[in-house]
Amino acid sequence: MGSAGLLGVGYKVQDVPSGVPRRQRLLGPLYESLVTQSIQVYASLxxxxxxxxxxxxxxxxxxxxxxxxxxxxxxxxxxxxxxxRSGDTRHLLWLRERLGPTLADAVVITTGTYAYRDEDGVAVVPAALLGP
Incomplete structure (x- = not known):
């Protein structure tokens, strides 16, 4: 499978629970798996x-x-x-509301270049900046 396959090119369009048709992509789950593995290693330290x-x-x-x-x-x-995008942090904001001061931080890990805080105070951090 090449880059086209990772991006879902050639895959049948499917309806997802939100009702928005999408192509099955592997890039997102692979990226999430890589970040999860990294976070698990750093957390163990x-x-x-x-x-x-x-x-x-x-x-x-x-x-x-x-x-x-x-x-x-x-x-x-x-x-x-x-x-x-707007809306990508809605579950983080929901959790912040529920946990209050128990929530030390809310973070979105991206493929971007720069780290910053969005208008809601959520940290946006490129995976390339992760480390122990």
């Missing part, structure tokens, strides 16, 4: 646990929850894009 959050019925989902020994949490969304 800090004696932190990594998990995933999905509410009953799947209304809210956060890709990675990193819980430190002090029980504070960093919530992470992984996006295979350079710049997250």
């Amino acid at each position: 800090a004696d932190a646990k990594v998990s995933h959050l999905r509410t009953k019925g799947g209304a809210q989902e956060v890709d990675l929850i990193v819980e430190g020994p002090d029980r504070r949490v960093v919530a992470i969304e992984v996006k295979a894009t350079a710049a997250p």
Whole structure:
């Protein structure tokens, strides 16, 4: 499979639960897997646990929850894009509302070049900047 296959070129368009037709792509899941592996390695160095959050019925989902020994949490969304779109952080904002000060930070990991905070205070961090 070449780059076209990773991007979904040639795959049948499918309806997803949101009703928006999409092509099955492998690039996003592969990128998320790579970032997850990296986060697990870095978290282990800090004696932190990594998990995933999905509410009953799947209304809210956060890709990675990193819980430190002090029980504070960093919530992470992984996006295979350079710049997250509005709405990409909605589950992080939902979790921030629920956890309050227990949430140490909310982060979107991207394929971009620069790290910054968006208008909601969510950290946008390129995967290339991750490290222990």
